[in-house]
Amino acid sequence: MDDQTLDSDALRYDGVQSSLPKERGMPPAIDTPVIDIRDLTKTYASGFQALKGVDLQIRRGEIFALLGPNGAGKTTLISIVCGIVNASSGSVQADGHDIVSEFRAARSKIGLVPQELSTDAFETVWATVKFSRGLFGKSPDPAHLERVLRDLSLWDKKDSKIMTLSGGMKRRVLIAKALAHEPQILFLDEPTAGVDVELRHDMWQMVRRLRANGTTIILTTHYIEEAEEMADRIGVINKGELVLVEDKATLMRKLGKKQLTLHLQTPLDRIPEALASYPLELTEDGQALVYTFDVQAQETGIAALLRRLHEHGIDFKDLHSTESSLEEIFVNLVRHGREARA
């Protein structure tokens, strides 16, 4: 380990902020990005361009969710940061270390939980996590490994061969392996794809615990629910381009729409002409009017709409409002991206 690594570890645990410049041999400021990706491109040998100039800065200690449809480039991006795939151009720094010229230092900061367990079927759980720690040149620390296995409810399986474990337990082993060398940054590639609800919640809990201890978490997911539940910030990637990066709350406020549903006293068979200028929809059974409005807008138009309804003798017996979910926001973003390119 070099001095800078030691210093930045100390800095993290003390929680001391420093803005002293790096050139003077001081550790990087705590608010410098823990992962700094600049203009990253990847063209595979087939000629396929999987990443088209991605810029992304991950903040220290955050949970960042990378969302994107199949083939968007999520795994490619993670694989480059973890040194599994070479970038075609651009640069990546992990905790101040260039992932190419300072590979070992950069990689030792990172834990990667891949989508699938490929080897180790004949190894015991204990042997495989011990081996993973050793790979990064860390001195043995059975107490740390025990903590990790206990946290993941794997302690009583420590002497079992991996091939004898259930799918969910194998997933936990992947996480234990990634945590064995105490990384500051943890990548989870589709952590809960195909796992049951209980394991998914266990994983969410574990992720929160790790974050509380200062670990930065980057997860890719197809499950919008997961991003909505877990993430501090969300990045959406589509066809190799980062379409947006935003605080989750801001994203939901900015792009979210609200809908007001008015349940009518008397069903309508169509929306009256006089209300045609309003963004109103009549439900199929004619029992309710749905009004969509922008959460951001200063004037929602609700008061005027209600007055108009009253003037036209349309009474309602009940009303309720709903907010669009992250899922709707995501689908819209990806769809609009496609339309813009078409």
Ligand SMILES: Nc1ncnc2c1ncn2[C@@H]1O[C@H](COP(=O)(O)OP(=O)(O)OP(=O)(O)O)[C@@H](O)[C@H]1O
């Ligand atoms: N070794 C390779 N050679 C050529 N093309 C590849 C290679 N690996 C990935 N690709 C292509 O690059 C694109 C991005 O793949 P990637 O695995 O990064 O997507 P993803 O967002 O992780 O998808 P998923 O959600 O399905 O896992 C896809 O079109 C894929 O077919």
